[in-house]
Amino acid sequence: MVGMRATLLYGAGDVRVENVPDPVLKLPTDALVRVSAACVCGSDLWPYAGMPAGRPPARMGHEFVGVVEDVGSEVRTLGKGDLVIAPWIISDGTCVFCLEGRQNACERFSMWDLEAEEGGQAEAVRVPFADGTLVKVPAGVDAALIPSLLTLSDVFGTGHHAAVAGGVAPGSTVAVIGDGAVGLLAVLSAARLGAERIVLMGRHRARTDLGREFGATHVVSERGAEGVAAVRAILGGHGAPVVVEAVGTRAAYDQAVGVVRAGGTISRVGVPQYEEAPIGIDSLFLRNVRLVGGAAPTRAYIEELLPGILDGTLAPGRVFDVATGLDGVPDGYRDMAARTALKVLITP
Amino acid sequence: MVGMRATLLYGAGDVRVENVPDPVLKLPTDALVRVSAACVCGSDLWPYAGMPAGRPPARMGHEFVGVVEDVGSEVRTLGKGDLVIAPWIISDGTCVFCLEGRQNACERFSMWDLEAEEGGQAEAVRVPFADGTLVKVPAGVDAALIPSLLTLSDVFGTGHHAAVAGGVAPGSTVAVIGDGAVGLLAVLSAARLGAERIVLMGRHRARTDLGREFGATHVVSERGAEGVAAVRAILGGHGAPVVVEAVGTRAAYDQAVGVVRAGGTISRVGVPQYEEAPIGIDSLFLRNVRLVGGAAPTRAYIEELLPGILDGTLAPGRVFDVATGLDGVPDGYRDMAARTALKVLITP
Known part of the structure; x- marks a missing residue:
């Protein structure tokens, strides 16, 4: 040959x-x-x-x-x-x-x-x-x-997995962290499954614009504590019942912990670039935050x-x-x- | 007065x-x-x-x-x-x-x-x-x-919370880590919700005997890698679809990660005596293990x-x-x- x-x-x-x-x-x-x-x-x-x-x-x-x-x-x-x-x-x-x-x-x-x-x-x-x-x-x-x-x-199957694992259903409120292809397709997937409010966290305008076309109802470009505050302000203060983490960095995980509502779900599909992370009393346990998702x-x-x-x-x-x-x-x-x-x- | x-x-x-x-x-x-x-x-x-x-x-x-x-x-x-x-x-x-x-x-x-x-x-x-x-x-x-x-x-409400959060339903297979009051009442709760196989991990005979009366079908007294192997042997090698972690130590969390089946759920109710723990590719992510539960x-x-x-x-x-x-x-x-x-x- x-x-x-x-x-x-x-x-x-x-x-x-x-x-x-x-x-x-x-x-x-x-x-x-x-x-x-x-x-x-x-x-x-x-x-x-x-x-x-x-x-x-x-x-x-x-x-x-x-x-x-x-x-x-x-x-x-x-x-x-x-x-x-x-x-x-x-x-x-x-x-x-x-x-x-x-x-x-x-x-x-x-x-x-x-x-x-x-x-x-x-x-x-x-x-x-x-x-x-x-x-x-x-x-x-x-x-x-x-x-x-x-x-x-x-990437589409992974975005869909994030939404399914997170329990997205008609009427859901979802925050999606990350405006890469997986994050954008998690937006599309959440919208397809009937989510009503989809907050996309990302700061590349061309990408978040596509995210809006895919179904994002809000875009938050801030990160860290400011990003958490912005999402909470949009959602009435209590945070997002479902958070899709579509990046994989520790910072994105921390963002998810900050954005999620008590009793809510963090659905991870970004490949974790960390092994250990906070899951104790203050991060997940007291608030009964669920951590789900994974390799799709x-x-x-x-x-x-x-x-x-x-x-x-x-x-x-x-x-x-x-x-x-x-x-x-x-x-x-x-x-x-x-x-x-x-x-x-x-x-x- | x-x-x-x-x-x-x-x-x-x-x-x-x-x-x-x-x-x-x-x-x-x-x-x-x-x-x-x-x-x-x-x-x-x-x-x-x-x-x-x-x-x-x-x-x-x-x-x-x-x-x-x-x-x-x-x-x-x-x-x-x-x-x-x-x-x-x-x-x-x-x-x-x-x-x-x-x-x-x-x-x-x-x-x-x-x-x-x-x-x-x-x-x-x-x-x-x-x-x-x-x-x-x-x-x-x-x-x-x-x-x-x-x-x-x-303790009963906490055991029940562990079972409910873990998704226990008629026919479920559950492993319960810990033979304290919460672990034993998680056994009772899982049995009440219809679990068919309940493996209790504990090594205090009087307690595990009570656990059997509450509904445990198997008792594993080994810990660590031996305990994981024993539970997997009982359950046909793939691990437990639902694991209740009713202790709160890092060792108990690691045990839960070892015992849980791919796609299964770790339901934590033991108050975590750690803040960070492994949740990355090898522990939870690749296998899509869910981490749920918390303060009841x-x-x-x-x-x-x-x-x-x-x-x-x-x-x-x-x-x-x-x-x-x-x-x-x-x-x-x-x-x-x-x-x-x-x-x-x-x-x-």
């Missing part, structure tokens, strides 16, 4: 697109997928900011949509030519947790980021447990929908969220504000880290 | 029963209550173990049942001679949170432990916000039920739990294994701290 182009992270701030060997089927449960579209994730920015020195380069990309090129002998549900969505979690589809829709706890759990030789920011990928991992899209889909389909890999089993939500994309009522793909080929990926990382790009779409 | 006897904590390990002035009505919303029965709480043992030096002596006791002696001019629902249960929280009964049954977030929240001149381990008490705080028991109750009624002040609004549960006590189907008062007059209170603290007494009933 002639090889292909793929994205590798060599160290903090050092992303390169290089020639690598073509992927090949290794196990009978594998599929080979030619990538139609991929993207850079907010969570890619954590290793991009601080990858420890001395590690071998890592293949990047855990969100992609593509076309099946070949399948192993045990793959039952997919065939050559199928358009598929690849969730950010590799899951076997058969264990007790997968059957419950908890792919995040799959007994054979893996992630693209843990697969040394695979990654979605590339021309093609070998997909383990193809029946369990991939979801087939109905044939004949308009190519213009691909960006929105791509959000089902991770996005595969479990595709069936529910796909129809709205196919019929055009949902356009989560609007979070992509930059599109590039593979050669533009290093610039894409740089621009997302600098917050000048919201989310970068890659068409290899 | 001639004064009365009351319990004071002077410092770590130093509890005394002394003569103090009789309580008097101070505000028109106050009631005066003659204490029929009070008790020592597991949470009293935290200041008993480690009260900082240099503090003025503290009046003790936040669980009591008594008879109303006098009421202020604005008290509407109570009168002289009423038998009342005093929850551990003083609450106004009129704020938005009280109306929701969240007395733990009452806008005028107080606790007996915060009232410098009041405490239930005494002959009499001034009760602030009497209409909001106290719950009247129907006239003519058998005196033999008083120990069980007393558990509605705190026990007043809100009395209406639901009282009938079972009155008709004899529930006997939570069995957690009292020692009874004493006021003079025996210092020994009661010592014996509870030494774990030779489970819970000490005081009849002044």
